[in-house]
Amino acid sequence: MNLFEETTCDWCGIRESEVLFEGTDLLLGLPGKFRMVRCSKCGLFRQDPRLTWESLETYYPQNYSPYETIIATEKSLLKRLDRRYGMWKRLQAIQHFQSGGKLLEVGCGTGIFLAEAQRARRWELTALEPNKEAASYIEKTLQIPVLADRFAEANLPANHFDVITMWNVLEHLDHPINDLRRAHQLLKDGGWFVFSIPNLEGLEAKVFGRYWLGWELPRHLYLFPQKQLRRILDEIGFDWVDARCIAGSHASLELSIGFLLRAKNIDNIATRFLLGLYRSLLGRVAFSPLLWLAGHFRQSTLITIFAQKKPAADIHD
Numbered sequence: 001m002n003l004f005e006e007t008t009c010d011w012c013g014i015r016e017s018e019v020l021f022e023g024t025d026l027l028l029g030l031p032g033k034f035r036m037v038r039c040s041k042c043g044l045f046r047q048d049p050r051l052t053w054e055s056l057e058t059y060y061p062q063n064y065s066p067y068e069t070i071i072a073t074e075k076s077l078l079k080r081l082d083r084r085y086g087m088w089k090r091l092q093a094i095q096h097f098q099s100g101g102k103l104l105e106v107g108c109g110t111g112i113f114l115a116e117a118q119r120a121r122r123w124e125l126t127a128l129e130p131n132k133e134a135a136s137y138i139e140k141t142l143q144i145p146v147l148a149d150r151f152a153e154a155n156l157p158a159n160h161f162d163v164i165t166m167w168n169v170l171e172h173l174d175h176p177i178n179d180l181r182r183a184h185q186l187l188k189d190g191g192w193f194v195f196s197i198p199n200l201e202g203l204e205a206k207v208f209g210r211y212w213l214g215w216e217l218p219r220h221l222y223l224f225p226q227k228q229l230r231r232i233l234d235e236i237g238f239d240w241v242d243a244r245c246i247a248g249s250h251a252s253l254e255l256s257i258g259f260l261l262r263a264k265n266i267d268n269i270a271t272r273f274l275l276g277l278y279r280s281l282l283g284r285v286a287f288s289p290l291l292w293l294a295g296h297f298r299q300s301t302l303i304t305i306f307a308q309k310k311p312a313a314d315i316h317d
């Protein structure tokens with residue numbers, strides 16, 4: 001049985017909020033109704049009430065996409081290349097700021113980004129993945145040290161890492177502010193915290209409204225408007241250096257379109273055919289200039305933040 005709990009804002013600690021909408025699990029179709037609210041004081045978005053951490057476990061089945069070992073086993077060459085290209089873009093973006101060193105990935109799934117970083121031969125890699133099956137898969141295939149713990153509880157050295165990455169993880173955490181502080185603590189002075197989150201300011205969020213993939217109820221517990229996130233990072237001790245759209249767009253747009261069509265009951269042979277066309281190689285080529293433009297103007301589904309740990313002397317309490 002699912003158990004729910006009331007929540008307070010992880011940043012300002014209050015319960016007061018306004019309800020944004022109620023929704024269901026559009027991605028996996030698992031049962032339940034969930035509610036997204038906005039904190040009345042600081043403006044962060046969160047689920048309230050939300051499933052307890054234990055109840056949420058059943059909403060992360062083994063077929064949840066981050067746990068698929070798609071690169072090794074995917075039959076389609078196009079999909080394999082596409083996934084690798086996505087990871088390569090992330091790595092290039094990081095290496096623009098930091099050429100190498102000690103890198104920790106938090107919530108690495110089955111390690112497709114780590115595999116790409118390993119190929120560059122300039123990173124000393126550490127992985128953290130609470131899902132035990134995914135963690136043992138990485139250990140076996142990449143021979144990288146993996147901690148199968150939650151970030152807050154993992155035994156990791158302070159002031160140690162040059163880069164910490166968190167791809168599409170922060171929004172899944174029940175105490176994201178603690179985890180931001182933890183990332184700050186583990187980085188060296190001048191180290192980089194690079195993380196992607198759903199882009200609330202993007203065009204897809206505006207066009208699809210509550211049917212936007214980025215809400216992903218009930219797995220997304222928090223969403224972060226950029227203005228608020230900037231202030232939070234600053235107070236924790238990070239400089240916000242850059243925000244870019246470098247991850248995901250074609251597949252995520254297809255999911256949002258599908259959610260909207262189903263919700264409006266226009267899921268029929270014609271719309272399915274059009275979606276199939278969109279999914280095909282031809283569709284990918286035809287839409288790539290549009291999606292590139294959306295990314296260039298920071299309008300995609302996901303946004304990646306590049307934050308740098310301030311030297312200790314610059315932090316004022």
Ligand SMILES: [Zn+2]
Nearest residue numbers: 009012039042
């Ligand atoms: Zn708040």
